[in-house]
Amino acid sequence: MFNLVKQWFWYDWLVLLIRIILFGSLLVTMTYVSEDIPIALWLIILWGIMAFSVPWFCLQLHFTYYLIAEMVLTGGLCLYLASLFPESYVTFLAPAFMIASNSAQKSYRWSGPITIILIPFLLAELSQQESASTMILDFGLVYTIGFAFQLLVVNHRQSGIIRDQNTVLEQYISQVERMTLLEERNRISKDLHDTLGHSFTSIIMGLETLRSDVNTSEGEQKVSSLLKLTRSNLDEIRRYLHHVGSNGDTLTVIQSLQKLVDEFRTFSKVEIRFRTFGEEYLVPNQAKMTLYRCLQESLTNAVRHGQASEIVINLHYEEKQIRLEVQDNGLGTEDLQAGFGVTAMKERASNLQGQVYIYSKPGEGTVVTCNLPRLVELQEGQIRLLLVDDQPYIRDSLRIILEREQDFEIVGMAEDGARALELCGQNRPHVVLMDLNMSGMDGAEATKRIKQQWPDVRVLILTTFQETERAVEALRYGADGYLLKSTEPQELFETIRLVHRGVKMIAPDITNVLIDNYEVHAISEAPTEKDNEYGLTPRELEILECLSKGLRYKSIAAKLYLSDGTVRNYASTIYAKLGVRNREEAIQKAFGTQE
Known part of the structure; x- marks a missing residue:
């Protein structure tokens, strides 16, 4: 509830103030005239407190619940007071305004007639102070003002959302443009490396082979000159490649993500906490870019779709993987639809044999987890x-x-x-x-x-x-x-x-x-080990044992600290060695034979 109040705008506080003034004055008035009220004072005060609080709490759940509670509790209280004090019918003017300002969608079709016609008609019958038509006009005017106020509120909210969306999109476009330029530079450098570099190397090798065919000193001098020129141009290309490709490689993963967080915080005005765990180690450039894009997409979705006001980012350096978690306090959703951005995140992680998990539920926000295996063990050296x-x-x-x-x-x-x-x-x-x-x-x-x-x-x-x-x-x-x-x-x-x-x-x-x-009998040889006649490695036997227990690839990956793609590759190798097509045939063949 406190988080909800933090997101209020001025009009929410205005409606609450009107409500406090209305029911505060009603309670004070009922205390003064308690002798003229036939029921006990504490009952009428309890009724007033319920009429003040219950509709307000219902409004936090759904506007329909609020309308019903407001008409039953507050409208009933006003009708009761009007039967005792005819001039008190005016107390329903404020509730009529609030009913109109909180009606939405098709609820106007029934909240309007009840507020403008039914309740004023009953008030006129009970109070006998004004004609029903006069009351209908009065309450109709108040209801119209409340409806106009509702339009103002909706317009203000939509404008705020549009402003926030534009701010996030501007930041996102800026990041995409920068990352696209970086990727394009890397692509150009790789293309030049693979094409011109290969061509120059082939030319050098070809010229070297001509040395034996050149008999004159002049010819040998020309070959040497050509080799020198070619090597010089190749070195120039390498220096250019180093210059072009090094632009995005100077920042570490933490520095790169922290820079993204700082820029996003400036644009979106969202509270973001970024924490790291474990000892930092070197991460390949493609893995760094995957983590960057995953965080970028998660931040954008949290603000644009989840309307989050607080985001917590945790980066874990683990022994066998690097894990990025992005958790927000946004709206969440039960049926999460994977859009282009989410699909791109998963594809990037999958290309590195990693995975992206997304958990989201209404009212609980969203958690995005990106796991990438630590593919390069630095202690192994070259x-x-x-x-x-x-x-x-x-x-x-x-x-x-x-x-x-x-x-x-x-x-x-x-x-x-x-x-x-x-x-x-x-x-x-x-x-x-x-x-x-x-x-x-x-x-x-x-x-x-x-x-x-x-x-x-x-x-x-x-x-x-x-x-x-x-x-x-x-x-x-x-x-x-x-x-x-x-x-x-x-x-x-x-x-x-x-x-x-x-x-x-x-x-x-x-x-x-x-x-x-694969036909196992056509290529089979005598088993080298009694208990492993198919040549399975210890790791493959471990994977096969997990498969026999009914574990899924994701569960096996988590248990053995591997990626889902690695486990699938292991399973494919096992099936090929056993000459089977699926898990059931593999289990039957491997363990059935041993039994």
């Missing part, structure tokens, strides 16, 4: 990568793309499986990006031998996925992930990090084909 592909340009392009990430180190590049084995022995990479279709030793055979000699080395198959049988074969030999070359760079980065941490990753579009085409 991830050593080995690139294996028979196409030189593909290897170079991958190197260029991957070297933009500070936690990646390219320790070698191989053109086939045999060379990959040599480099694995020499450089001991953490993750091998393996192509399947290569001359000589292909990717599946190379994966098998790498896993036999160095079980701790992760192998991520990166190919065009033209042959399903080879995909199944590579997974059977121990490949830790399977991804298409057409995947987005950011998805590739995060997949490498997850595979490095021991997560099995298979692209969703590949999973469906694997399940449809």
